[in-house]
Amino acid sequence: MTRMSRHSEGPQPLPDHVRPYLRELVGRTRRICGADLVSVLAVGSLALGDYRPGRSDVDVTVVVEPSVSGAVLRGLAETLAHPRLPCPAAGLELVVYDRDFAGRASGRAGYLLDLNTGPLLTGRASFDPVPSPAFWYVIDRSVAHQAGRALFGRAAGEVIAPPAAADLLTAVRASVREHGEGEGHLADNRVLNGCRSVLFCRTGRWTAKRAAGRAIAATEPGFRPVVEAALAGFERPRAEAVDLPAAEVGNFLAWVRGRVDEAARAVGR
Structure with a gap:
């Protein structure tokens, strides 16, 4: 059944x-x-x-x-x-x-x-x-x-077995690089995936994109505008997605890469 x-x-x-x-x-x-x-x-x-x-x-x-x-x-x-x-x-x-x-x-x-x-x-x-x-x-x-x-x-x-920590962080780093390049990905999704990656590195657990975005907006005031714009955009259907400022998205994802790299180095020690 x-x-x-x-x-x-x-x-x-x-x-x-x-x-x-x-x-x-x-x-x-x-x-x-x-x-x-x-x-x-x-x-x-x-x-x-x-x-x-x-x-x-x-x-x-x-x-x-x-x-x-x-x-x-x-x-x-x-x-x-x-x-x-x-x-x-x-x-x-x-x-x-x-x-x-x-x-x-x-x-x-x-x-x-x-x-x-x-x-x-x-x-x-x-x-x-x-x-x-x-x-x-x-x-x-x-x-x-x-x-x-x-x-x-x-x-x-x-x-389903959980991947080893080193393999998982290697995968998260590759995901962040993929979203950093942006090809084929909506801007709001790129930002919220970045939020989820950082929150995973902090907590060791996967969180819904919107919850991750709210958490990063609360703890990183410098990135709050672009994250809140991504949260608003995520409410729209895929066919009605809007662009976000490319420079702000790029700066945010560069910061995300830094946080994920730090987590990967810590596991490698």
């Missing part, structure tokens, strides 16, 4: 317009994977309670047995692709790992399938993790271990 009880959802319910989609996604995943399916987990903004209609993607991690076949993975990608399964969010970002890989700490991408699909995403189904930048997946597994919501099967903390 699909597990979407209040307990598995955590302190905040999943958004109403996403729940039927997730039920159908779980049902199709169960039919395709059969006995090889271990867990289906809601991760990302759904797990951290920061999902924004028109802005956020639906992020899902699937864990399967190592015996799963390539044909099953290709079938899963086909049956979950938008518009065959219409996505009510900006997009679906779904990653499949085998149980053995997911259950050990790793700094690699390591996926069996990485599926991006939806109204605002360029469709992509990758079955080879080697060319992919590993940092996205390392951070996502860290968030999943901490906060992932079980939609089916075993709990996130039981099947």
Whole structure:
């Protein structure tokens, strides 16, 4: 039976317009994977309670047995692709790992399938993790271990191992560099990801973007205007995003890089 009880959802319910989609996604995943399916987990903004209609993607991690076949993975990608399964969010970002890989700490991408699909995403189904930048997946597994919501099967903390501290900070540094370059990323998202990276380095826990932005605005008055502008922008749908002053964004992200580098050096000692 699909597990979407209040307990598995955590302190905040999943958004109403996403729940039927997730039920159908779980049902199709169960039919395709059969006995090889271990867990289906809601991760990302759904797990951290920061999902924004028109802005956020639906992020899902699937864990399967190592015996799963390539044909099953290709079938899963086909049956979950938008518009065959219409996505009510900006997009679906779904990653499949085998149980053995997911259950050990790793700094690699390591996926069996990485599926991006939806109204605002360029469709992509990758079955080879080697060319992919590993940092996205390392951070996502860290968030999943901490906060992932079980939609089916075993709990996130039981099947997703947390990355080692050094690997995780390497991934955070790479993420900050990626957002510093800015290509393909909205300005408000770049700023709020920076806030979340700094807060993670301070606390060792992942926080929703808006909560991280409010925390950094409160403790760093020099950057309060650009962070508050990012918070306001984040309330708008992705299609209505507005630019932020490039110089202020650049200065803030340079400061973020410094804080993350300090944390990485401290772990390396």
